[in-house]
Amino acid sequence: MTNPASTKQEINFRLKSASEYGQASFAGIVSLGLALVFLLNSYSAAAGAFKPAVLAFSIAYFVFAGLQLAVWALIRSNLIRKGEITAATRGLGYVLLLSLLTANIFIAAVAFQLIKRKKTAAYTLAVYTLMTTLLVFAVSALNLFKPYVSDNFLIGMVLLLLSAAVQLISLLLVGKFANGTLLPAWMWPVALLLIVTSVSGNLFALFLGLLLIGKLRDKGYTAGSKLNDIVDRLSRSSTSMLGLLFILFLLTVSVTSYLTFDYGMAIDNNYSAIFQPPSLEYPLGTDNFGRDLFSRIVFGARISLVVGLLSTLIPVLIGGALGAISGYYGRQADNIIMRALDILYSIPGILLAIAIIAAFGASTTNLIIALSVGAIPTYARTMRANVMLVSTLEYVQAARAFGSGDMKILFKHIVPNSLAPMIVKSTLTIGTAVISTSSLSFLGLGVEPHIPEWGNILKLGSAYLETHSYTAIYPGLAIIGLVLSFNFLGDGLRDALDPKLD
Amino acid sequence: MTGDAAATGYGFTDRIAAIYRKMYINPAYRLLLLLLGAPITLIVFGVYQYRKSADGSRRQAEELRASLIASGSKERLLEEAKDQLRRKHAFFGQTVSAEQLNREAERLASAKFEAHVQERLHDGALSGDYKQNLNFAETFHSLIGNPLFFALSWLLGLPMYVLMAVYASAYAKYIAERLFMTLFVILGVAFVVFTILYISPMSPAANILGETATDEQIAAFNHLYGLDQPYLVQLWNTLKGIFTFDLGRSFSGNENVTVSIANKFPVTLTLTVISTLIAVLIALPIGIISATRPNSFFDYTFMFIALLGLSIPNFWQGLIFILNFSIKWSLLPATYSPNNWLSAIMPIIVLGTGLTAAVARMTRSSTLEVIHEDYIITARAKGLARRTVLWKHAVGNALIPIITVIGLQFGAMLGGAAVTEKVFNISGIGSFIVDKQFIPDIPSIMGGVVYTAITISIINVIVDLMYAFFDPRIRSKMKQY
Numbered sequence: 001m002t003n004p005a006s007t008k009q010e011i012n013f014r015l016k017s018a019s020e021y022g023q024a025s026f027a028g029i030v031s032l033g034l035a036l037v038f039l040l041n042s043y044s045a046a047a048g049a050f051k052p053a054v055l056a057f058s059i060a061y062f063v064f065a066g067l068q069l070a071v072w073a074l075i076r077s078n079l080i081r082k083g084e085i086t087a088a089t090r091g092l093g094y095v096l097l098l099s100l101l102t103a104n105i106f107i108a109a110v111a112f113q114l115i116k117r118k119k120t121a122a123y124t125l126a127v128y129t130l131m132t133t134l135l136v137f138a139v140s141a142l143n144l145f146k147p148y149v150s151d152n153f154l155i156g157m158v159l160l161l162l163s164a165a166v167q168l169i170s171l172l173l174v175g176k177f178a179n180g181t182l183l184p185a186w187m188w189p190v191a192l193l194l195i196v197t198s199v200s201g202n203l204f205a206l207f208l209g210l211l212l213i214g215k216l217r218d219k220g221y222t223a224g225s226k227l228n229d230i231v232d233r234l235s236r237s238s239t240s241m242l243g244l245l246f247i248l249f250l251l252t253v254s255v256t257s258y259l260t261f262d263y264g265m266a267i268d269n270n271y272s273a274i275f276q277p278p279s280l281e282y283p284l285g286t287d288n289f290g291r292d293l294f295s296r297i298v299f300g301a302r303i304s305l306v307v308g309l310l311s312t313l314i315p316v317l318i319g320g321a322l323g324a325i326s327g328y329y330g331r332q333a334d335n336i337i338m339r340a341l342d343i344l345y346s347i348p349g350i351l352l353a354i355a356i357i358a359a360f361g362a363s364t365t366n367l368i369i370a371l372s373v374g375a376i377p378t379y380a381r382t383m384r385a386n387v388m389l390v391s392t393l394e395y396v397q398a399a400r401a402f403g404s405g406d407m408k409i410l411f412k413h414i415v416p417n418s419l420a421p422m423i424v425k426s427t428l429t430i431g432t433a434v435i436s437t438s439s440l441s442f443l444g445l446g447v448e449p450h451i452p453e454w455g456n457i458l459k460l461g462s463a464y465l466e467t468h469s470y471t472a473i474y475p476g477l478a479i480i481g482l483v484l485s486f487n488f489l490g491d492g493l494r495d496a497l498d499p500k501l502d
Numbered sequence: 503m504t505g506d507a508a509a510t511g512y513g514f515t516d517r518i519a520a521i522y523r524k525m526y527i528n529p530a531y532r533l534l535l536l537l538l539g540a541p542i543t544l545i546v547f548g549v550y551q552y553r554k555s556a557d558g559s560r561r562q563a564e565e566l567r568a569s570l571i572a573s574g575s576k577e578r579l580l581e582e583a584k585d586q587l588r589r590k591h592a593f594f595g596q597t598v599s600a601e602q603l604n605r606e607a608e609r610l611a612s613a614k615f616e617a618h619v620q621e622r623l624h625d626g627a628l629s630g631d632y633k634q635n636l637n638f639a640e641t642f643h644s645l646i647g648n649p650l651f652f653a654l655s656w657l658l659g660l661p662m663y664v665l666m667a668v669y670a671s672a673y674a675k676y677i678a679e680r681l682f683m684t685l686f687v688i689l690g691v692a693f694v695v696f697t698i699l700y701i702s703p704m705s706p707a708a709n710i711l712g713e714t715a716t717d718e719q720i721a722a723f724n725h726l727y728g729l730d731q732p733y734l735v736q737l738w739n740t741l742k743g744i745f746t747f748d749l750g751r752s753f754s755g756n757e758n759v760t761v762s763i764a765n766k767f768p769v770t771l772t773l774t775v776i777s778t779l780i781a782v783l784i785a786l787p788i789g790i791i792s793a794t795r796p797n798s799f800f801d802y803t804f805m806f807i808a809l810l811g812l813s814i815p816n817f818w819q820g821l822i823f824i825l826n827f828s829i830k831w832s833l834l835p836a837t838y839s840p841n842n843w844l845s846a847i848m849p850i851i852v853l854g855t856g857l858t859a860a861v862a863r864m865t866r867s868s869t870l871e872v873i874h875e876d877y878i879i880t881a882r883a884k885g886l887a888r889r890t891v892l893w894k895h896a897v898g899n900a901l902i903p904i905i906t907v908i909g910l911q912f913g914a915m916l917g918g919a920a921v922t923e924k925v926f927n928i929s930g931i932g933s934f935i936v937d938k939q940f941i942p943d944i945p946s947i948m949g950g951v952v953y954t955a956i957t958i959s960i961i962n963v964i965v966d967l968m969y970a971f972f973d974p975r976i977r978s979k980m981k982q983y
Contacts, residue, residue, distance in 0.1 A: 346958060346962070348914055351935065358938075358940075359701070361703075439815055443936055466829050476821070487812060
């Protein structure tokens with residue numbers, strides 16, 4: 001089927017309507033950039049030579065980036081000449097999958113999309129489920145190079161392998177059978193097994209399981225579930241899926257680290273191994289007490305995620321309730337609530353947090369409270385605006401005409417329909433909460449100094465900036481990675497949930 | 503009202519009365535009006551009461567009410583209400599006791615009856631059967647027509663006229679309301695921060711005097727700084743201190759709090775203002791260029807960099823800058839000193855990164871939104887050049903949300919400057935607060951937080967006023983209400 005494009009508009013249209021084309025260029029450019037970063041880091045000016053391990057990594061990235069860009073060119077010519085991507089080009093996706101061995105998730109994610117001609121939400125989720133578990137497995141496996149591992153290491157690794165196997169099988173099954181709206185009934189156990197594997201923190205598996213169950217129960221009667229719709233739209237933007245991948249990777253690592261990581265490595269002083277440079281035994285080196293930076297950062301993810309999520313969830317609930325009441329009842333209630341919140345709003349978040357921590361002392365609980373209080377007004381304002389908008393809609397009037405009570409109307413009809421902006425906003429502000437947490441820890445006002453939290457690690461490392469700068473660089477990269485992921489996810493969710501921007 | 507003052511005639515007093523009547527409707531303004539013109543209010547009230555009983559309108563109303571009751575109209579209304587309520591309960595399947603039903607019906611019926619009476623009176627007044635129903639504002643109107651009363655009212659009620667002058671001008675009213683809100687917010691901030699520090703379980707005395715301090719020493723310390731006084735007294739003193747710029751002496755170091763804040767605040771303010779200006783200068787062109795070429799490589803790259811800028815913690819960025827520019831390449835000094843402008847470069851960049859990113863993203867999205875408006879298509883259709891359309895029609899209208907973001911981000915920057923100041927060792931207001939919080943040095947923290955919040959509130963007022971004057975939509979809305 002040759003169907004060459006004639007006009008420039010047609011070419012542009014064909015290129016834009018094939019998601020693989022944009023994704024390929026994205027993955028290629030990102031890999032190229034990463035390869036360059038590795039190359040620059042592999043050269044140590046002091047020794048005047050290249051570090052072989054990093055150099056090899058860089059070369060591997062260059063190779064895959066080159067391959068990816070070649071595939072990109074092939075897709076382009078396919079689209080212009082034939083109007084579709086040929087089976088041979090799609091076959092190259094299997095070659096690109098090998099990049100997973102170098103932990104290049106950018107190319108791997110794109111390769112999975114390239115292989116499959118007709119992509120469904122379930123397939124995308126299955127791919128990301130598997131990738132998350134594999135990444136966690138690889139990162140946990142780095143512990144093998146340590147002098148000793150935690151007692152439950154083996155159990156943890158076997159469980160991870162088992163869930164990876166379940167997820168691989170379900171990926172194959174979903175890829176083969178979940179094309180239409182009708183699913184075979186034996187998908188039930190697969191879906192349930194997937195939900196079981198999500199205990200590790202891999203929420204992709206949970207979403208996939210729920211999606212499959214939804215489809216099974218629906219039996220093709222409706223056009224599709226809301227989750228299906230959102231995943232479908234979200235998966236169109238690779239950045240937001242990769243952001244979600246990184247967040248869930250950290251979540252899974254945090255959960256599985258109870259089994260696979262040894263907390264002693266992160267907190268016990270080991271004076272025989274002070275300031276070890278990065279090596280296989282200590283992937284990110286050690287700090288001034290000889291503690292393994294890698295383990296510390298892994299355990300720090302737990303604190304950062306918990307504090308970030310809680311200090312977003314609390315103000316979402318409180319601010320959301322206040323905003324809903326104020327938007328629904330209006331008049332006096334609105335006036336009083338919003339004026340009181342105006343006061344809170346005019347104190348900058350960090351300063352309010354400092355004042356609260358000054359008054360009640362520095363601890364994780366106080367930190368969460370301090371960050372939550374400052375964030376209440378923004379959520380209340382968002383919720384109030386939405387509730388005011390939704391309150392005027394016809395179905396609310398209908399509910400009132402049926403004699404429903406105020407509380408029932410508010411929480412059953414109005415609030416669920418004004419949640420979307422709150423979800424987007426909270427996703428975007430979890431990142432801010434993570435930054436605030438580490439900033440306050442850096443000032444000595446956040447998490448207790450003995451707990452390995454990213455800000456604390458950075459604070460310690462900043463004292464050795466001149467001699468051992470990596471102790472300050474790596475935790476910072478972790479913070480940026482997490483915040484960037486939340487921002488990408490928030491942007492993607494905004495596009496997915498807001499039909500206006502479609 | 504300056505122009506009209508010469509024309510002290512019938513028209514002018516009418517206008518005053520109209521403003522009076524309008525203000526009288528709004529409860530908050532009514533209270534202010536009555537209070538500020540208290541002597542006038544008393545006179546008008548006296549006349550009002552006298553006329554009301556003298557002209558017989560009250561008697562008329564009573565008679566009408568009695569005649570209506572006598573004709574059985576009230577009972578009819580009551581029966582009607584009962585019937586409606588019964589049907590309603592039957593429809594929803596509710597069971598209500600007879601007593602409750604009666605009470606509810608009574609309430610509904612009397613409300614209806616009263617409305618009916620008022621309607622009859624009003625109709626009667628229009629057709630001339632009844633006397634004009636007097637009200638307070640009307641009385642004022644008729645009195646102000648009297649030249650003697652008019653002169654007297656200026657003598658006794660000048661504050662009231664000032665208030666009316668403010669109310670009469672839409673802009674003045676808007677500014678006055680906004681300033682009043684700001685004052686309220688400032689008081690609230692002082693109250694909140696003070697209360698937080700007051701209920702603190704920490705004891706500054708024990709922290710300063712050390713573990714070995716005796717109870718007497720601690721009591722003496724608390725007495726010296728007034729910490730043994732009741733809550734309300736302390737709160738009053740603090741509020742007074744904030745407005746008179748005298749917060750006493752700090753617990754540690756025995757320095758005058760307002761003087762040290764006055765020394766440190768300009769440092770922070772200068773740095774943040776400069777970095778805001780630079781950030782806006784960089785971010786606006788980037789955002790506009792990105793919006794004109796959406797989804798291009800250029801757009802993606804800039805927006806990725808902007809997102810990266812939003813995601814970098816200030817302190818880490820500062821450390822990396824110090825590592826590269828100071829330690830590795832020895833280009834810039836690592837710590838800030840006021841005499842060396844080179845040392846201000848890194849703090850300014852670090853402070854401005856977040857703002858640049860936020861403004862660039864906002865500029866892009868808001869310009870994109872405006873570009874798709876109908877009036878842009880019109881402008882293009884009438885043959886304007888691309889450049890003219892973009893700069894004259896699109897950017898101007900896209901500026902409003904951008905100004906909002908700049909205002910918000912500036913506040914966040916001023917509040918979050920503490921972290922950057924600590925990294926570059928700047929003795930600004932942020933690091934002052936952080937240094938004092940370990941004790942906790944209540945007056946210093948109080949002063950630092952409240953004065954920062956006041957600055958931010960004032961900036962927000964300026965931002966609000968700015969777009970009230972720039973945006974014709976907001977301007978016309980302001981005039982309407």
